[in-house]
Amino acid sequence: MRMWLFGALLLLFSCKGSVEYAEAPEGVGISGVRRLSADEYDRTIRDLLHDESSPARTALPADVIDPFDNDFTQQEPTAILVTGVEALANDVASRFVADSARRSLVVGCTLPAPDDAVCLHKFIVEFGRRAIRRPLTLDEIDPLMALGTLFATSEGDFWEGIDVVLRVFLQHPEFIYRVEKGTRTAEEGVYRLDDFEVATRLSYFVWGTTPDDRLLDMAEAGLLRDSAMIGRIASEMLEDPRALERTDRFHAMWMGYWALPHDPDLTAAMRLETRRLLEEVIYIEQSSWLDVFTMNGTWIDDDLAGHYDLQPPGSDEPMWVRYDGTTRQGILSHGSFLSVAGKFGDTSPTQRGKLIRTRLMCQPVAPPPPDVNVDEPPEDPTSDCKFDAYASHRVVGTSCKDCHDALDPVGFGLENYDQAGVYREHDNDHPECTIAGDGDVDGATFNGPAGLADILIESETITDCVVQQMYRFAMGHEAQDIDRPLVTSLAQRFPASGYRFDQLMLDLITDPTFQYRREETP
């Protein structure tokens, strides 16, 4: 039998003169080696080692945030990165081996002797698979056994061996980077991922962290080769709280509210409010993602209700409070979103307009021309009112007009909401300057977050745009020409699912292309 197979293979090779490669699906997207962002690193060691200290965000050079923090095309391996990775590995490992509670959770083995080769081997094999997200080969296990045994026995302490082995894992290229190799296909430059690579792609996309044992077991059993099966697994993963964390982070980076200019309490309250909305729509109700923009109320406690001047729900816990009689509606009326894009100590209609154009509508906005000093607020010598001052941006015949015509009227539609999302009738400190709050997007007029949300939904710009942004977040780079057919196809499928965001993620995951990668071209 074996001889026969060998003969047949030989025949195949000799007839074709080359290996037969499997066909690849149409439209495989670009993917490259991706370094864990500081956030992903911290979540990964939290899951691997129960390390809650989030050390990477201070020890590693800051990630480029544009608008997401995981764009691999912007990741440069510099000296300070490599120094930081080593220092971090030393720190994480030595704190781990000094912590007996975490040791027993992760390593097990009560009171191991220094030369306990069985326990060391078990750690290398089991933890190693978690750390580099694939099983180690024998060639890889041997040197680690040698290293660990030597340090454990010479120091007379088993944990000295774990310390050095852990340091190797924490600097391993397949820990620091998500490396996809795969096998060649009939299409030049397109590779089919193996099960473990699919597991890793899935896990960092859905959870923002490393695959757990269960997912790795499924990879090892060869279960991640079929889109339907991958979809079932992903659906279960979406029920894990880490999926909500990831979705929250996606929205926060996309819409810019991941860092807020308020004190920690108000910041936390606003983040909680928005997270609650996303949880309700995407995970609890699994209703249309458009509800994120159309909800006629919000979940807030008495404090935040007081801040917004809404009816307090009479609770220290977030409760449903309706927006009746206001122009509020959905996420665009949350303090989180309205706090973004301020300038000169107040809201900036220009910056808000730019945020809405670039992030929510995915439209490019050119930088200001070089002869403009953007460090000075606009002024009108005859008026103290902001609306008049900003009119100077739009004087006919100036170089400012074209862009500001597209930006300022969008932002002015939200002007009744100050930089902390509180409703106001007039400019700060200028009661004589009544705010009309009228906005205009390409000829469609609105007043307040509700009207803006309706326009974005009606024009389908928000739904097209979120698909592009989600793809960028998932794949770690902006869509190139070659990625576009897939993005377009996902956008076309979005309405069919009733605009369910979880389904959008699943559409990407269950697309045949999810199990493939296209090599970057130099």
Added chain:
Amino acid sequence: MRSLNRRTFLRGAFGTAVALPTLDIMLNSHGTAWASGGTICKRFFVGFGGHALGADGDTLHNEVVPVATGPGYDLRRATATLANHGNVASEISIISGLRIPYNTGGGIPAGGWDSDFHIQALGPLLSGVRNNASDDYGVNGPTADQIVAEAIGQDTLFPSLAYQVQAAWYLTASAPYGRDVISYRQEDNNIIAMPGQSSPRVAYDTLFTSFVPPDDEDAAIKASELLKRQSVIDLVRADYQRLIPQLGTVDRQRMQRHLDEIRDLEKLLDATGPAQGEICQLLPDPGDDPAIGGANEDSNGAGFDVNKGWSDEDRRARLFSDLVHMAFACDMSRSVAMLYTMAQSHMNSGSYTGLAFDQHEVSHAYQGTGYVSDVVAWHYDHFGYLVAKLRDTPEGAGSLLDNCALVMMNEGGHGYDPGSGDDTTAHSTENMCCLTAGRAGGMVAGEHIVADGYHPVNVLNSAMKAVGVETDLGEVVGTIPGLI
């Protein structure tokens, strides 16, 4: 434990198949540089401050340029802090009258910029190479510190060092996009950014990796830790080497750069430290880094919290200066780039101007050139501290400073801005100045030299020549007459 040799033990422990590549790099050459020949090496330093010299709307260009020329020049508001360090002004030359050319309608001139001051003027200042288009914001050539490192630093532990005093960008909803980097090297046709180390803690640990603490117990702990790190990095390097050939072209290049940096780290871990003595010694442990201050939403006003935008940069500057001093004194590095503040710096200037403005805003808020001079003075104070330390360190028949060439440059001058057309702006490369210090190669110290129309890069060319690197940086030809 301490008697173990990792290369033998790894081979021995499990009998076979450990397959560690031979380590052939033993960095002893910096030591021999002292022993053989006896010529004392020269050291090069570039400091950078992200500020102008004058304020928007003020006709006074600066309070740096002395009235007198030549030696014994007068100190003014911007240079007054030099007096904090004894008579260090007698070691520091002021080069005035400098300018960087810009596009006046006939195209972007050699070594010049187009019209967008922040970022666009930075490339020509650092590299001497012009912007290649009106939308070019990059640095288009290697910087002086990297050229010097290539020429005279290759045998040292750290061919080049880059430190960064300002700990963070400090402005929310914005990012530095290159305004935080002053060192670039060339690799084939690529110009690669070399961001500076901003943690004094990590910088300290890195610089003194190979030093043996005087206390026996400390020394034993350190030796044991070093052995661990060496053993670990051996395996890590092998993992990268095994992986890289399996990758596609672009991934391979990316990971190769990571591997190159690992090799540098490995060299460092394997290096024998310099001979310690009276002068070259392990500095006291700096402790944890000062906490990183939060970012402000704005440069002043309601969006500016006076408690944010500051991470005790005074202490950070001192710590980094002490490290530079020791890097030079021990001949661990011969080329250092120190970014004091980032271009268009949003660091809180309150502690040295008394204003509730970030540093950038001080130039733009029509508060007058006096306050901008306080910004300048803060930078010169830290530069003066370093120069004084080098001056007070004996080397050969003179001082360490005698074998150094230092240049302190800053982002802009004051005057005409081709972007706005205004004559009295801080977004200008007219009326620029540089400080220099050190007497390497016969560089002139302690004088005010007027170099009307020369480029700041001519000052860098002079300092490079002083350390024996006779090359023009980028497109800017020649040195400053009377400086060398």
